[in-house]
Amino acid sequence: MNSNKLPYFFLALAAVLSAAAVALLFIRPGSKPVIAPPVPGKVSPSEKAVEESEPIKGIEEPITPQTPEEIMKDLGVGLSTASPSELLEKIGKALEEGDLTSLSQLIGNKALDTAKLEQLRVLHENEPLRIGGIREIGEIEMNRRSRWAIDLADRETGRDRILFDLKRDEGKWSIDQLTLPPASDQEVPKDVLADSLGIAASFLDAVLDQNFEFALNFIDTEKVSEAKIAALCILFEEGQYQLRKQRPLRAMFSTDDTAGFIANVTTTDSDESAQFSLNLRRPEAGSDWKLIEINLDALLSAYADRYADGDVYYSPLVKNPAGGETLALYFEFDQDEMNVRTRRQIEIVASMLKADPAKKITLSGHTDALGSENYNDQLSSNRAQTVRDFLAAAGVSSEQIITLAKGASQPRRPNVTEDGEDDPNGRRANRRTEIYLDF
Structure with missing residues (x-):
């Protein structure tokens, strides 16, 4: 390089370095470049490039829903x-x-x-x-x-x-x-309720809702008594039972025409559980499944443990000497007035009778062995009459009700122990009015 031009070279290099230093003041690493304000009505080259470019990656466009x-x-x-x-x-x-x-x-x-x-x-x-x-x-x-x-x-x-x-x-x-x-x-649609599980579940839903008449749609009334359905409604209501959340209905067996389930229930106020069994049958292919057996023994035992100190005789469902099953309503000693529990049970019976005026019931009053024969006959009559009056007030026709006074003649349990001592628990099970459903 000519020595005469060397000063000019260094002057040019200094100018370039100065310009670079000024640029670094405005554009630092990680900062955005300063962009001149847009001129109204004029599209800048950078804006034009964005408009003509492909969509920016990472920004999702609206997705059209699939059919x-x-x-x-x-x-x-x-x-x-x-x-x-x-x-x-x-x-x-x-x-x-x-x-x-x-x-x-x-x-x-x-x-x-x-x-x-x-x-x-x-x-x-x-x-x-x-x-x-x-x-x-x-x-x-x-x-x-x-x-x-x-x-x-x-x-x-x-x-x-x-x-x-x-x-x-x-x-x-x-x-x-x-x-x-x-x-x-x-x-x-029929397939919602048509199979055996659907019928069993719908029946239990009706019982939980205290819808006795609807529950009857799912049973074979020649195999399962209406008294048992009423008793189940009473048990669910009084015992505050509800279906267990896990496996409420467990399958026991299933064929083309028979099925069996275990219903698991719990109480609303504790973790206590109980169960009972349901058996169903379909007489022929294409026909409706019906409940043909409901075994309440385990549930009645659990109920007795909670409400009767383990006394299984103090049960809302009892065997009738004339055959079949009977609802039992219990009274306090020397009383003929119904308690709250008894009233709720009678309300269920009243709904059964009002739904079908052709149905009839027999009310039989009973007492324990304390007191004279005449006194107990009158007390048992009063107990049956109390239930009759309640049913009449609920709208049941008097022609549908027969009343009997049995006194102390038909105890469910002995009034005394084997040693001849008084047995209060036995006597408690005898103070009752039984409701026999004559249908």
């Missing part, structure tokens, strides 16, 4: 999980959000088809679904298949739940069948 046909096209087998309740909770959340894609992926293609998926879409479209609760109904097959329900809030009776039949395979549960509520202009 039921599109969802079903590539739908898999659904989610398998060790916990049925967790699976149902996920399904419930997707239902409330109206997320058909997630919902279908949880349920799977075995239980879903395009028609059911469209029905779910319409259900949510007409009225956003709100989940009222998730509950297990019972076992269809022991340890292999069970039925759950998602209750829908603010829905009309009969269209208030979606049923899910789950199947267990290699320790995990998945949805095997789905039953949707019917449209508003349809009757409840």
Whole structure:
């Protein structure tokens, strides 16, 4: 380089370095460059480049909801999980959000088809679904298949739940069948109640609701007495029993025409549990399942432990000497007035009689052995008459009621011990009015 030009080189280099230093003051690492204010009506080159470029990565565009046909096209087998309740909770959340894609992926293609998926879409479209609760109904097959329900809030009776039949395979549960509520202009589909588990569950729902007349729809009245159904209503009401949340109905056996279940119940005020059995039969293929046997022995024993100090004779259901079963209402010593428990029992009987004026009952009053024969005859008559008056006040026709006074002649238990001593517990079971249902 010519020595005469060397000073000019260093001057130029100094100018470049100065410019770079000034730029660093305005543009530091991690800072944004200063952009000149836009000129109104003029698009800057940078703005034009953004408009013409591809969409910026990382920013999602709105997703167009898939149609039921599109969802079903590539739908898999659904989610398998060790916990049925967790699976149902996920399904419930997707239902409330109206997320058909997630919902279908949880349920799977075995239980879903395009028609059911469209029905779910319409259900949510007409009225956003709100989940009222998730509950297990019972076992269809022991340890292999069970039925759950998602209750829908603010829905009309009969269209208030979606049923899910789950199947267990290699320790995990998945949805095997789905039953949707019917449209508003349809009757409840038969498969909601038609199988043995559906009949058993519907019967127990009626008993829990104290709906005696509806409960009768599910029993064979030639095999199961109406007194037993009334007694079960009384037990559930007085004992404050409710179906257990886990496996409320356990499958014992199942064939094409017979089925048996154990009903597990708990009390609302404690962790005490009890159970009773239900047997059902279907006389021929295509006919309705009916309850043909209800064994209340274990439940009556649990009830006695809670309310009668283990005295199983102090029971709302007793055997009648003339055959069949009888409801028993108990009185305090030397009293003919009904207590609160007795009134509730009579209200159930009154509803039975008012529903069918052709039905008749026989009321027989009884006493313990203390007192004279004449006094006990009158007291037993008063006890039967007290029940009759209550029924009449509730609207039952007097022609449907027959009253008898038995005094101390038909004790249920001995009034004295084997040593001849007075037995207060025995006498307590004898102070009663029995209601024999003559139908």
